[in-house]
Amino acid sequence: MILVAGLMPRMKDYVRRESDVSGILNQPLWSNMDVERRQDLIAQSHDEMAFWTLPDDFLLAVLGHLPTRELFTARLVCRRFRDLCLHRQLWKTRSLANDLFGSVSVDFGLRRAVLSLAPCLRRLSLSPGHCIRLAPFVPSVSQLNIDLAFYGEGQEITCDNAQDFINLVQRLSSLGGLTELGFCLALENPNSLLVQALLKTIYTISGLQSLFIGGEIPLAADISVDVKVEPSLKKINYRSLGDDACERVPFIGSLLKAHASTLEEVIVELHDVPLSPLQGSKKLRSLTIFPHEELPLLVDCPNLSTIEIVYSDRWVYPAGTIEFFRRAVSLRSVTFTCPVRDSLAPLVALAGSKAAKRVWMLDIFATSPDVITLLGISLYKFPSLRRLTFQGKVTDDFLRAVDPAATPNLTSLALDVCHDGSPCAHSWLHGPAIQDLFARNPRLGLHIENWYGKYGRDCSCRWCSWGCHSKLVEPKGGFSADYI
Structure with missing residues (x-):
């Protein structure tokens, strides 16, 4: 009372x-x-x-x-x-989570009370160990995550707890309303009958819209061709957490084929994945993938506006990836890592495409100094560019090329790694190249993502000695900040 x-x-x-x-x-x-x-x-x-x-x-x-x-x-x-x-x-907007990122963890007793009484939940995050204890109480849930925040030992679906996970998913599927599912796999025998049952359970969830799978061991199992489902998935996210990126995962290909008509976002970190099911897709908006020979099949996707070519240890891009950039029409946001050999090819192809004049976000990682030179020369081909991120050595010539005459809409420039020839971040920021950059581009925001060089106590330049960017230990006048 x-x-x-x-x-x-x-x-x-x-x-x-x-x-x-x-x-x-x-x-x-x-x-x-x-x-x-x-x-x-x-x-x-x-x-x-x-x-x-x-x-x-x-x-x-x-x-x-x-x-x-x-x-x-x-x-x-x-x-x-x-x-x-x-x-x-x-309750339809309330969540219960195990993770430490965003949602507040709750004790097991309160969790059990919620699951026993609540008519529904928006999001539920459980550890694999909780699946068996709480499965009988789980109400209708829109989002189910199995401790995706940690990716640590004991948080994956293994052969020991896979059946409990299957039972939980089947219960939620029967209740209806499950639209998002995420989990990580660590299976010793990826082609066992238990794994096949798990994949079939996931494959047959009615109305599922978003699926995340993380895995360290390639899934050799697949779905029987006689299993039919109504397409509903809007997002597939398969993250390779181990050495399986070069292996074939038939289950992902089956998902792409079954849900091609509804998929809007595809993130697949696999070298060998069929793209033909997505050919001509009118719903596909975003694709994250390794360099791929079949990418030209997606040139005619009218709404494919975002592409990210994931870092690969391949020395050269497949010819199909370069052709895709050259023929691109609808791209608006582009992220890629330049290959070691022929590192200029992706940028040359993109700059010469019909999509270049409409690209508003460009993110490039490069180790060759020739790339930053070409980028500075090619900026005028991207008149709609608003956000530019470059991860590599930056030269003063490139900074001088950043001008409203070439990129009138550029408002954000993010740089990663160190400036070529400058030993200190402070001296570079206060140097003439940066000051001229700001004078020419008053609307431009400059973001230094990482700086690998001298900084603060390791440097004896006048800016570091003065401490103009040092941490504010005792804020005065009610003003508080981490760094200025």
């Missing part, structure tokens, strides 16, 4: 805030309420409004502010609250 007594003032405080005219009108739960009814409620004096006479939709808006544990405490207030606190409106 002490908890309840402490909760009531807090509830009434929420009510007072929600009773404000602007607050009420902005509540989505009130959007369908009769206008005259809202005006009557607003017109009432706050002091005279009886807390218990508030309509359900108003109380739901108030209860939505409470943390999960206090929401359960509020059920003890009265019979009306007992039912309202389990309303779907309150």
